[in-house]
Amino acid sequence: MRPLRVLVSAFVAAAAIVASRPASAEVSESDVKAAFLPRFARYVTWPASAAPSGSNPFVVCVIGDDPFGNQLNSAARSQAVDGRRIVVRRLSSAEGAGGCQIAFVAGSRTAPVGQLLASLRGKPILTVTDSRNGGYQGIVHFAVVNGRVRFFINDADAERRGLKISSRLLALAISVKQ
Amino acid sequence: MRRNFTIGACILVSAMASAARAEDSADQQDLANLSIEQLAQIEVRSASKIDEPLSSAPTALYVITNQKIVDSGVTSLPEALRLAPNLWVQQIDASNYAISARGFNGLESSNKLLVLIDGRSVYAPLASTVYWNLHWPLLEDIQQVEVISGPGGTLYGPNAVNGVINVTSRDARDTIGTLARATGGALEQTAAIRQGFALGETGAVRVYANWHNQEGLHPGVGADIDDDYNGWQAGFRSDFGGSEDHVTVQGDLFRTNADTFEGDGAKGQNLLARWSHTISPQSSFELQSYYDYFKRDFVLASESVATLDTQAQANLTHGSHNLVAGLGVRTTKDRFINNLNAFKLNPESRRLWTYNLFVQDRWTLAPDLDVIAGTKIERSSFTGWEVLPNLRIAWQPNEQTLVWASASRAVRTPSRIDRQLEATINGTPFLTQSDEFQSETLTALELGYRGQPSRTTSLSVNGFINFYDDLRTTEFVNGTFQLLNNRAGRTYGIEAWGTAQLMPWWRLSLGGATLWKDLHVKQDHFDFIPRNVVGNDPNWQVKMASHFDIGERIELELNGRAVGRIERDPEVGSYVELGGNLAYRLTDALDLYVAARNLLHDQHAENNDPNSGQLAKRSIYGGIRVHF
Numbered sequence: 173m174r175p176l177r178v179l180v181s182a183f184v185a186a187a188a189i190v191a192s193r194p195a196s197a198e199v200s201e202s203d204v205k206a207a208f209l210p211r212f213a214r215y216v217t218w219p220a221s222a223a224p225s226g227s228n229p230f231v232v233c234v235i236g237d238d239p240f241g242n243q244l245n246s247a248a249r250s251q252a253v254d255g256r257r258i259v260v261r262r263l264s265s266a267e268g269a270g271g272c273q274i275a276f277v278a279g280s281r282t283a284p285v286g287q288l289l290a291s292l293r294g295k296p297i298l299t300v301t302d303s304r305n306g307g308y309q310g311i312v313h314f315a316v317v318n319g320r321v322r323f324f325i326n327d328a329d330a331e332r333r334g335l336k337i338s339s340r341l342l343a344l345a346i347s348v349k350q
Numbered sequence: 351m352r353r354n355f356t357i358g359a360c361i362l363v364s365a366m367a368s369a370a371r372a373e374d375s376a377d378q379q380d381l382a383n384l385s386i387e388q389l390a391q392i393e394v395r396s397a398s399k400i401d402e403p404l405s406s407a408p409t410a411l412y413v414i415t416n417q418k419i420v421d422s423g424v425t426s427l428p429e430a431l432r433l434a435p436n437l438w439v440q441q442i443d444a445s446n447y448a449i450s451a452r453g454f455n456g457l458e459s460s461n462k463l464l465v466l467i468d469g470r471s472v473y474a475p476l477a478s479t480v481y482w483n484l485h486w487p488l489l490e491d492i493q494q495v496e497v498i499s500g501p502g503g504t505l506y507g508p509n510a511v512n513g514v515i516n517v518t519s520r521d522a523r524d525t526i527g528t529l530a531r532a533t534g535g536a537l538e539q540t541a542a543i544r545q546g547f548a549l550g551e552t553g554a555v556r557v558y559a560n561w562h563n564q565e566g567l568h569p570g571v572g573a574d575i576d577d578d579y580n581g582w583q584a585g586f587r588s589d590f591g592g593s594e595d596h597v598t599v600q601g602d603l604f605r606t607n608a609d610t611f612e613g614d615g616a617k618g619q620n621l622l623a624r625w626s627h628t629i630s631p632q633s634s635f636e637l638q639s640y641y642d643y644f645k646r647d648f649v650l651a652s653e654s655v656a657t658l659d660t661q662a663q664a665n666l667t668h669g670s671h672n673l674v675a676g677l678g679v680r681t682t683k684d685r686f687i688n689n690l691n692a693f694k695l696n697p698e699s700r701r702l703w704t705y706n707l708f709v710q711d712r713w714t715l716a717p718d719l720d721v722i723a724g725t726k727i728e729r730s731s732f733t734g735w736e737v738l739p740n741l742r743i744a745w746q747p748n749e750q751t752l753v754w755a756s757a758s759r760a761v762r763t764p765s766r767i768d769r770q771l772e773a774t775i776n777g778t779p780f781l782t783q784s785d786e787f788q789s790e791t792l793t794a795l796e797l798g799y800r801g802q803p804s805r806t807t808s809l810s811v812n813g814f815i816n817f818y819d820d821l822r823t824t825e826f827v828n829g830t831f832q833l834l835n836n837r838a839g840r841t842y843g844i845e846a847w848g849t850a851q852l853m854p855w856w857r858l859s860l861g862g863a864t865l866w867k868d869l870h871v872k873q874d875h876f877d878f879i880p881r882n883v884v885g886n887d888p889n890w891q892v893k894m895a896s897h898f899d900i901g902e903r904i905e906l907e908l909n910g911r912a913v914g915r916i917e918r919d920p921e922v923g924s925y926v927e928l929g930g931n932l933a934y935r936l937t938d939a940l941d942l943y944v945a946a947r948n949l950l951h952d953q954h955a956e957n958n959d960p961n962s963g964q965l966a967k968r969s970i971y972g973g974i975r976v977h978f
Contacts, residue, residue, distance in 0.1 A: 199381065201394040207381040208389060215386070250382035266631065281406050282672050282712070284665065286628035289593045299593070303521040304493070307589055307596025307626060309552055318527035319393050319938070319977055324552055329593060344390050346526065349551035 423931030423945030435861025535971025
């Protein structure tokens with residue numbers, strides 16, 4: 173009986189120690205992508221006509237099926253660019269996307285990623301896509317490298333829209349299309 | 351003692367709960383303080399708290415995610431498919447399985463399920479079956495497996511009668527880096543490696559190799575066969591993208607060896623290319639073409655099939671209409687040589703053609719109401735044009751609820767065996783060809799609910815009634831056997847599954863399916879081999895999955911199943927089995943795990959195949975996975 177009791181206690185203690193260790197950096201893929209999105213605002217320059225004016229906030233849009241939920245809202249709240257707030261808008265189609273500086277193009281059954289990208293073609297919006305939602309690539313395209321979230325960047329497309337991407341962001345890209 | 355234990359358990363539970371709570375609130379805060387460079391260095395896991403965003407597909411859909419496959423520690427595709435509550439899986443021998451949805455399960459009878467791997471059909475057309483032991487994709491690189499029970503509707507290819515299994519691998523841009531995995535136990539061993547790298551400015555490619563070995567099982571209902579099995583599969587996938595285009599090119603090569611008879615085994619290869627292009631915000635198209643070849647030698651019989659398949663699909667959006675239209679053509683060249691017994695295909699080798707055209711409209715009548723109407727017309731070398739319409743209604747009163755109903759028609763087109771199998775014994779015709787053999791038909795009515803009743807729960811319930819006609823019968827006509835279409839009847843059942851995130855560290859899933867069959871041979875006819883058509887199905891099954899995050903480094907997954915009795919002679923009793931996986935993340939790059947299946951019994955019967963049915967066996971194995 174006694175050895176059993178010792179064993180059970182030891183197991184419980186060990187499990188409690190393991191369980192109560194501080195949380196590590198291991199987080200979900202979508203948390204990291206949500207953290208990236210509002211942060212892009214700091215490393216991209218929009219043409220004056222498309223940048224938020226007056227006291228208006230930066231707008232990050234999710235078009236289609238939103239994979240982030242509240243994670244993105246709190247990520248946006250925690251960031252500010254030049255004292256400007258960042259807000260999140262959710263759209264079901266490309267209509268009304270004119271007010272977005274950054275658009276995460278998630279797509280949906282009725283509005284596939286490719287067709288949404290076509291609607292946003294040439295507009296001064298930083299389009300962001302994800303390998304999980306199909307193969308079409310926006311200016312920034314999320315991919316996973318060695319279990320870490322990284323991205324491809326299409327700088328040529330950004331340039332056509334009058335967007336200037338900082339070298340600090342370009343340096344993190346898997347590869348850059350010039 | 352008991353009190354001690356209770357107190358201990360309380361401490362354990364509260365410690366785990368508080369750790370998990372801390373993790374939840376800390377994550378976003380921690381991420382907010384990181385630089386963009388640090389964000390790019392964080393090791394992530396793809397687990398989502400609740401399975402999937404609510405899909406609006408109005409079908410009985412269950413999705414096996416990559417995370418579920420990895421968490422469960424399984425080492426083969428059929429074992430991964432056990433995770434779907436709407437699939438019935440029977441292990442036949444060391445490497446072979448019979449898998450079906452909504453009945454007709456069995457090695458011969460499971461011929462109404464379409465299986466696609468990255469858009470390529472692996473339904474073997476000669477015998478109308480799927481050889482599960484020929485397909486060994488790298489499980490870590492599978493993005494998801496969509497399991498649809500019920501007719502696949504307009505958009506899937508031929509023979510999507512009782513269900514569709516759609517396996518998709520991850521985009522090459524999501525698998526950059528190195529992955530190596532090895533598992534070893536007394537019953538089975540695997541070793542795999544994958545290397546992915548960026549290619550050009552917008553693309554990536556990965557190459558992989560996967561080796562496996564299965565020790566033979568003990569005989570059950572069937573004779574003792576030497577079912578030891580081993581083999582390897584290697585391949586690549588590349589993806590290139592732009593804002594208007596996505597191009598995928600991929601291929602695989604495999605060899606397997608079976609000990610059943612000298613020289614037994616299989617080999618094959620395939621190559622696929624797909625191009626998606628967006629023309630305008632309202633229109634896009636997709637072109638896909640593939641080549642597939644396999645040759646299978648089994649006990650003095652040899653079969654080979656070469657397939658060339660091309661399909662095109664266009665999507666058009668106009669107002670509240672979402673239109674899909676397409677066409678496809680497939681040709682197969684087969685060869686069947688049988689030195690085991692008198693059954694021969696005449697001719698021995700033949701080229702067959704299948705053509706199809708389809709159109710479907712998803713019409714949004716109101717913001718919460720969609721009507722989907724479509725039809726496919728299909729023609730094969732053996733049949734005239736078949737019309738396969740389907741009508742679906744999807745009502746989505748809010749973002750958490752989908753209620754749908756459907757009526758559809760599907761067919762299983764005749765295979766070469768249905769039409770051109772014959773046998774002459776001692777100069778007397780024993781089985782004569784059936785030039786009149788027609789498609790087996792199904793008219794299906796379905797009703798379903800899918801939703802998220804709360805933020806931490808998801809639930810699906812589907813009911814179906816299937817009306818079958820022209821099912822195959824083996825009859826004695828004018829002094830010889832012949833395959834005819836004189837069985838009809840109906841099946842009905844309910845499938846349901848749900849998941850609840852009970853605690854931040856504890857996720858519990860429960861699912862199950864029931865099945866009733868009422869099939870009969872038409873008046874004045876007699877079927878000599880009903881088991882090859884009707885199948886050997888239990889009336890019910892229940893599946894359970896419980897996932898524990900113990901601290902941040904240990905995960906425990908338990909997968910249980912209870913399966914009802916197979917009544918058809920030889921009877922197989924009901925059984926309960928349990929599998930599991932205990933994984934320990936030693937470092938960000940290294941996982942160690944111990945996994946098991948069929949833990950509760952040394953061996954148990956789960957099929958009643960009289961020729962090759964072996965007993966499923968307990969298997970415990972250790973695994974190591976490295977990614978960097």
